[in-house]
């Protein structure tokens with residue numbers, strides 16, 4: 272059995288054809304305000320999929336977060352509340368615009384705990400960033416209500432959750448701005464890439480400026496911006512991928528329920544139950560183990576399964592954030608989760624045989640070690 276990675280991009284003829292079109296056109300990128308043909312094509316598909324007024328393509332999910340924070344007015348000394356149980360990019364984007372991350376704890380479903388957010392809001396809070404971790408929607412109603420009441424912006428980190436729904440609405444459309452990633456492992460990918468969705472005209476326009484050195488027409492830099500442009504090759508891949516999103520998600524859901532059926536009755540591993548008011552896109556299939564995570568990981572890896580831990584080190588425990596003064600922060604549920612979770616492959620590229628192999632090895636390892 273070949274090694275089965277935790278995630279792998281599914282690239283087909285459609286992507287190849289589109290990339291060929293770009294290469295033949297000779298226009299590999301477009302530094303105008305509105306972006307190139309494939310950027311606009313991808314943005315238009317994004318708008319339709321999400322049902323929003325604006326989608327702005329950028330060259331990473333991190334750029335999407337960074338630009339959204341600036342567009343929502345986050346600057347020097349502003350506090351931004353976010354989970355520590357996330358990919359470090361969520362916090363780095365806050366630091367990059369001069370903000371001060373304030374880490375809130377999570378709940379049993381690994382998403383930010385609104386009660387802890389409420390405790391941590393101060394006069395200096397400028398934004399809240401819920402992360403829909405593993406592709407599972409966070410408790411948006413309470414977070415949005417807090418944001419609205421305190422005139423605090425809410426920016427969703429939907430890097431892992433494209434296509435997931437909360438109360439019938441897409442994640443990334445439930446706040447001032449939603450940030451998506453098109454990184455190689457994500458639900459759809461362009462290798463590197465990202466997007467912001469928003470219904471707010473002013474935020475959309477600011478993000479378009481920030482994406483392109485603050486320019487609107489020619490070299491008329493009006494605000495501080497960066498090169499956050501998505502190039503045409505990546506945009507062409509993203510445009511082909513977004514057409515396949517619903518198929519990818521269907522397959523992920525099928526794989527997830529297969530795994531869940533196979534390990535039913537095995538004690539020592541807990542899977543978050545999907546609440547009735549939301550849907551999961553299973554970017555990652557994650558279990559909480561009662562004990563012996565290292566042994567389970569070693570066993571699975573020795574059997575060619577790319578089992579992994581997201582996230583072994585919560586952001587506040589990384590060397591940089593310790594240096595930035597977070598070493599005394601205690602987040603009980605976050606630290607507990609970081610020490611006990613494990614993710615196994617659930618991606619749509621799994622063959623039937625690979626899926627069966629993941630399930631039976633997982634079941635065997637759980638029976639033996641937990």
Ligand SMILES: Cc1ncc(COP(=O)(O)O)c(C=O)c1O
Nearest residue numbers: 331332333358360430452453454
């Ligand atoms: C939760 C989360 N936030 C932000 C990012 C950053 O996205 P990117 O890698 O596209 O910059 C990622 C993915 O890498 C992520 O998983």
